[in-house]
Amino acid sequence: xxxxxxxxxxxxxxxxxxxxxxxxxxxxxxxxxxxxxxxxxxxxxxxxxxxxxxxxxxxxxxxxxxxxxxxxxxxxxxxxxxxxxxxxxxxxxxxxxxxxxxxxxxxxxxxxxxxxxxxxxxxxxxxxxxxxxxxxxxxxxxxxxxxxxxxxxxxxxxxxxxxxxxxxxxxxxxxxxxxxxxxxxxxxxxxxxxxxxxxxxxxxxxxxxxxxxxxxxxxxxxxxxxxxxxxxxxxxxxxxxxxxxxxxxxxxxxxxxxxxxxxxxxxxxxxxx
Numbered sequence: 001x002x003x004x005x006x007x008x009x010x011x012x013x014x015x016x017x018x019x020x021x022x023x024x025x026x027x028x029x030x031x032x033x034x035x036x037x038x039x040x041x042x043x044x045x046x047x048x049x050x051x052x053x054x055x056x057x058x059x060x061x062x063x064x065x066x067x068x069x070x071x072x073x074x075x076x077x078x079x080x081x082x083x084x085x086x087x088x089x090x091x092x093x094x095x096x097x098x099x100x101x102x103x104x105x106x107x108x109x110x111x112x113x114x115x116x117x118x119x120x121x122x123x124x125x126x127x128x129x130x131x132x133x134x135x136x137x138x139x140x141x142x143x144x145x146x147x148x149x150x151x152x153x154x155x156x157x158x159x160x161x162x163x164x165x166x167x168x169x170x171x172x173x174x175x176x177x178x179x180x181x182x183x184x185x186x187x188x189x190x191x192x193x194x195x196x197x198x199x200x201x202x203x204x205x206x207x208x209x210x211x212x213x214x215x216x217x218x219x220x221x222x223x224x225x226x227x228x229x230x231x232x233x234x235x236x237x238x239x240x241x242x243x244x245x246x247x248x249x250x251x252x253x254x255x256x257x258x259x260x261x262x263x264x265x266x267x268x269x270x271x272x273x
Contacts, residue, residue: 001099002133004075006086008094010114012068013038014045018058027062030173037185038092039115040065066182071097071111073138086140089123090161090184098202100209102248105130107139110211112199116218118185119193120148120202122158124248145184146250147193148241150227156241156252159191166191197221197228197236209247212240212257227254230268235260 018035019042027035035041040058043050050056055064069091073084089097092113100108105128111121124146125132129139146158162168163177167190174180180187197218204211215228217236224231227239241254261269 001101002129002139003077004073004138006097006109007072007074008096008111009068009070009072010093010095011045012093013040013065015047015049015068016040016056016058016065017043017050019043027059031062034183034186035062035065037183037189038065038069066091069093071140073140084138084141086138087178087181088143088145089140090121090145091182092118092121092184095200096202098204098211100204100206100211100247101129103246104128104248106143106248108243108247109140110202110204110213112196112202112213113185114198114200114216116198116220117195118199119188120196120199120213121184121188122146122148145181147188147191148252149192150194150225150239150254152226154254156254158243158250158252159188159193160250161187161191194225194227197233208242210240210242212238214238230259235262235267235269 018040035058054060058065071086071089071094073086075081093115095112095114098110102108107125107129109123113119123143125139125143127139132139145161147161149157149159161180163174163180168174168180168187196215198216200214200216202211202213215236218233221231221233237259238257239254240257241252243249243252259268259270261267263269263271
């Protein structure tokens with residue numbers, strides 16, 4: 001609403017190699033675990049960048065993948081301005097971002113992590129977006145990142161990804177908030193977020209405050225959960241929720257918008273052919 005746009009870094013892991021001849025044995029256990037959780041493996045998705053630029057050799061420059069997986073804000077009204085990397089919004093395979101305004105004026109951004117068994121997030125800016133924009137700052141530079149837990153009975157909780165909260169401590173590998181943000185996926189795992197069936201696009205209904213997220217598919221799911229009820233979920237589904245009273249709330253009600261499929265009566269879909 002303040003006239004900029006967000007571009008999301010999704011499948012960055014596919015550009016890196018971590019298995020090549022002559023690699024230096026310098027990668028730490030911690031970074032190896034981070035790269036594994038983010039899908040940095042082998043020769044990626046087949047891109048050849050690593051053959052000409054060592055930046056894309058994760059076995060030689062182990063932390064380079066940490067520079068990717070962020071949301072970038074670009075101001076089309078000021079082409080000479082430098083795009084802003086919003087690390088406070090977390091590092092994962094962002095597929096999109098949809099925004100509502102909270103009652104106190106904060107920007108609330110909903111985001112999906114497009115991977116099987118990954119999560120849905122929201123970011124609440126620390127200050128009202130109008131006052132930040134008026135002061136020449138992006139509202140998305142500071143705030144709180146949350147990850148969703150979808151419980152039985154159509155209830156849910158937004159779990160804060162804040163260093164020092166719950167298991168997000170130095171003893172568990174999260175020495176500061178920077179660790180939490182670089183390792184967003186691991187932090188979400190640690191707090192008990194719901195593993196979803198590839199959260200992709202999110203959108204909002206500004207009139208009602210409802211949020212929708214498309215869950216593309218998950219043919220690897222063997223155990224259902226409340227929000228992902230089908231094993232071998234070939235067709236995917238769309239989930240919807242509404243935060244309790246205000247977009248900045250930490251609890252929400254959720255339901256299925258639809259379970260996709262051919263509608264032949266045997267696929268569990270809620271649409272009819």
